[in-house]
Amino acid sequence: MTPTPVGMRCPDCARQRTRVTSETAAFGGAGRAPATFALIAINAVVFLVEIAAGAGGLNGSGSSVIADFGLFGPSVADGEWYRLLTCGFLHAGLIHIAFNMFALYVLGQLLEPAIGTPRFLALYFASLFAGSFGALLLSPNELTVGASGAVFGIFGAAFVIARGRGMNAIASEIGFVLLLNLALTFGISGISIGGHLGGLAGGLLCALAIVAGDRGMLGQRRLPAEMIAMTAVGVVSIVGSLAVA
Numbered sequence: 145m146t147p148t149p150v151g152m153r154c155p156d157c158a159r160q161r162t163r164v165t166s167e168t169a170a171f172g173g174a175g176r177a178p179a180t181f182a183l184i185a186i187n188a189v190v191f192l193v194e195i196a197a198g199a200g201g202l203n204g205s206g207s208s209v210i211a212d213f214g215l216f217g218p219s220v221a222d223g224e225w226y227r228l229l230t231c232g233f234l235h236a237g238l239i240h241i242a243f244n245m246f247a248l249y250v251l252g253q254l255l256e257p258a259i260g261t262p263r264f265l266a267l268y269f270a271s272l273f274a275g276s277f278g279a280l281l282l283s284p285n286e287l288t289v290g291a292s293g294a295v296f297g298i299f300g301a302a303f304v305i306a307r308g309r310g311m312n313a314i315a316s317e318i319g320f321v322l323l324l325n326l327a328l329t330f331g332i333s334g335i336s337i338g339g340h341l342g343g344l345a346g347g348l349l350c351a352l353a354i355v356a357g358d359r360g361m362l363g364q365r366r367l368p369a370e371m372i373a374m375t376a377v378g379v380v381s382i383v384g385s386l387a388v389a
Contacts, residue, residue: 179261180252183268184245187291190233191241210234210289215276217284220389228385231279232272234289244291251298254314259305259354262367266374267354271297271346273381278342280385286336293339297347299325304348308355346381350374 190209198207215231235241256264275293279286299322306315322344329340353373357366 274346275343282338293343
């Protein structure tokens with residue numbers, strides 16, 4: 145037997161080293177997030193295009209790009225369905241895009257490595273379309289832009305997945321920030337309440353599918369099942385958007 149700080153151990157046990165990991169590392173905080181950076185880059189490039197097509201300065205709200213590609217119910221009803229997607233890559237100003245991209249940067253680096261890039265992208269776009277559905281449901285005649293719906297979806301998904309994997313400390317932190325952002329959503333004028341709530345609902349539904357896969361409820365081929373579930377969220381959101389536009 146070998147004396148150790150925790151008592152007498154056999155030689156083989158004494159040579160073993162226990163691997164210690166933090167919740168953040170286990171949740172994927174130290175991993176790669178290529179889709180996150182790609183989405184941020186796309187949003188940044190599109191914002192530069194907005195400025196180039198607008199009246200100048202760092203405010204993209206007067207840009208013709210927003211008028212042509214932002215979410216607007218009557219235009220969607222007239223057949224411009226692409227607005228359900230393109231609106232999620234447009235922003236009304238520097239502060240708008242800065243807040244959204246900072247949230248995407250933080251949450252994406254946390255969540256994408258934890259669930260994998262295919263799931264993350266499916267979650268992102270399902271939340272984006274769910275946000276468009278929510279915006280059209282509550283304010284179909286208002287021009288709406290922003291990645292906030294997708295970002296709120298990631299917020300909700302990160303909370304549910306962290307709780308589902310027993311990482312309550314991370315879930316509590318995410319939950320607090322999420323509640324704060326919801327308070328701002330209802331407390332500040334000019335914010336799309338429907339877009340935020342719709343994106344959040346979409347992200348929560350997608351996260352439930354991922355947690356079900358974690359628990360073995362979707363069988364051996366869990367990834368296809370999860371992708372089908374998240375695709376269904378996006379498709380239902382698109383169909384709902386066309387119905388209410």
